[in-house]
Amino acid sequence: MYQGKNFSERAGIFINLLLPVLVYQVISYSSGMIGTFMAGHYSSTDLAGVSMGVNIWNPIMYTLNAIVLALIPIVSQLIGKNKEEDIPTVVRQFLYIAVIISIILVIGLNTLATPIVDRLGMDSSIAEITKKYLFYESFGVLSIFLYVVLRSFIDSLGLTKLSMIMMIISVPINVFFTYSFIFGKFGMPELGGAGNAIAVSVTYTVLFFIALFLTLKHPKINKYKIFERERVKFKYWKEIFKLGIPIALATALETVVFSTLSLMVSRFDTTVIASHQAALNFSGFLYTLPVSVANAATIIIAYHVGAKDFKMAKYYTVLSVILGMCSSSIAGIIVLLFDKKIPYLYSNDSGVINLTAHLLLFAIGFAICDSFASALAGVLRGYKKVVPICVVMFVGYYLVGIPCAYYFVFKMGIGIEGLWIGWIIGLAVYALGVLFYYLYMRRGIKKKINLAN
Structure with a gap:
């Protein structure tokens, strides 16, 4: 599994695993972009309101989701160690954790969203849309988390094509409900941009049931008997949360x-907010390239x-x-070629464009900065070296990036451009930090191998 005698064979193995992950990520993010496009064409105010909602929702959802994403390196290492008998119990514990997290998040969204939005000092019309968006997102929380557990389990078995197929199936579902709830079509209520959140909830509910069906019926998955009854085993939770x-x-x-x-610009006018969010949204789409490489690398x-084949791990690190x-080069070419056309996806307003x-x-x-950093971060997750990622990320983003952005925007008066410049500086520091730690870690591994020999 994942062996390769030379560079070309290893590249073929990696790309065979990567392509379904990439298609999945592109479609997944594109589905979110579709909602942003439609909200922008409904009105610039709705685009700004939904974007602010996303900026509150995404940190919460992605952070909690990341806990269950730990399933991938744990299961992959168990397979490498030939300890597959432990896999069913581990997955069941992740499902229990996902349910608990979902309950906490739903309660939090329905009690804290309004006071949080009110403290941001946004225009009242934008704030109202943001509140509705967050409320509607709470409808699909449980489905999202259970789906992520099952999809991560499927990916850890190397069956990334199944995740890709599931996401392809979800596209027409998402488009239909997004259009229906935003514009009030096909008998649905006209909810404006906030209707995108209901469409997301419905789509992930469908995805969960598809993943459930595959887990029960696919011969390479159902052999693990994930849904046999088993009590909570807290001894597994230590490694999961570690x-x-x-x-x-x-x-x-x-x-x-x-x-x-992004919230730094919440006090700017609607044109600046909408433009920033549109550029940020498309940058996120470009980020699907390096994040797919990182996930495949993990x-x-x-x-x-897990198999203690560190030499092969090094080969795949270089390839990652x-x-x-390469993904950053592709992203740069896309922007340079279509810079004047991309904004029309988000708005018809000339100022925003x-x-x-x-x-x-x-x-x-x-x-450029994010592609390099993401690839190495994916490698470090494969080694289960995740704490150093947090440290260098904190330094790059919070001790360098945010202060630089604040200084450029509010002290030097550069405006929205200053925010992006500070952002890039922080990313560059993070990328260098990840590189230095990886090189340090490799030296330690070499010493252990030499001592063993």
Whole structure:
């Protein structure tokens, strides 16, 4: 499994695993973009309101989701260690944890969303849309978390094509309900941009049932008998949270900094907010390339680390970084070729279109730094070295990125461009930190191998 005699064979293995992950990520993010497009064409106010809702929702959801994503390296290493008999119990514990997290999040959204939004000082019309968006998101929380557990389990078995197929099936469902709830079509209520949140909830509910069907019926998955009854076993929770909490913390650091920087512009006018969010949304789409490389790297590296084949893990690390940098080149070419056309996806307002086109140029620097850092972070997750990721991310984002952005925007008066410049500087520091830690870790591994020999 995941072996390769030379570079070309290893590249073929990696790409065979990567492509379904990439298609999944692109479609998944594109589904969110569709809702943003439709909200923008409904009105600029709805685009701004939904974007603010996303900036509050994403840090919370992605952070808690990251805990259950720890399933991938744990299961992949168990397979590498030939301890597959432990896999069913581990997955069941993740399902229990997902239910508990979902309950807490639903209660939190329905009690804290309104006071949080009120404290941001947004325009009242934008704030009202944001509140509705967060309320509607709570409808699908349980489905989202249970689906993520099952999908992560499927991916950890190397069956990434199944995840891709599920996401492809979800596209027409998402488009139909997004259009229906935003514009009030096909008998649905006209909810404006906030209707996108209901569409997301419905879509993930369907995805959960598809994943459930595959888990029960697919011969390579149902042999694990995941849904046999078993009590909660807290002894497994120690490893789950030991790995899951740092991954969640790293995710929180990443998503919160993006949202913090975006919320800095919440006091600007609607045109600036909408333009920034449009450019940020498309940058997120470009990010699906390196994040797919990182996810594939985690699966392969974790397997070889579990098998103690560190030499092969090193080969795949180099391959991951190469593919990550290739992805940044692709992202830069896309922006340069379509810089003047991309903004029309989000709005018909000339002010929003012109400013979005300008901000998209900063996305090139964003992509270069992020691609390199993401690839190595995926490798480190495969080694279960997640705490160092948190440390260097905190330094890069919070001790460098946010202060630089604040200084450029509010002290030097550069405006929205200053926010993006500070952001890129923080990303560059993070990328260098991840690289230095990986090199340090590799030296330690070499010493252990030499002593063993």
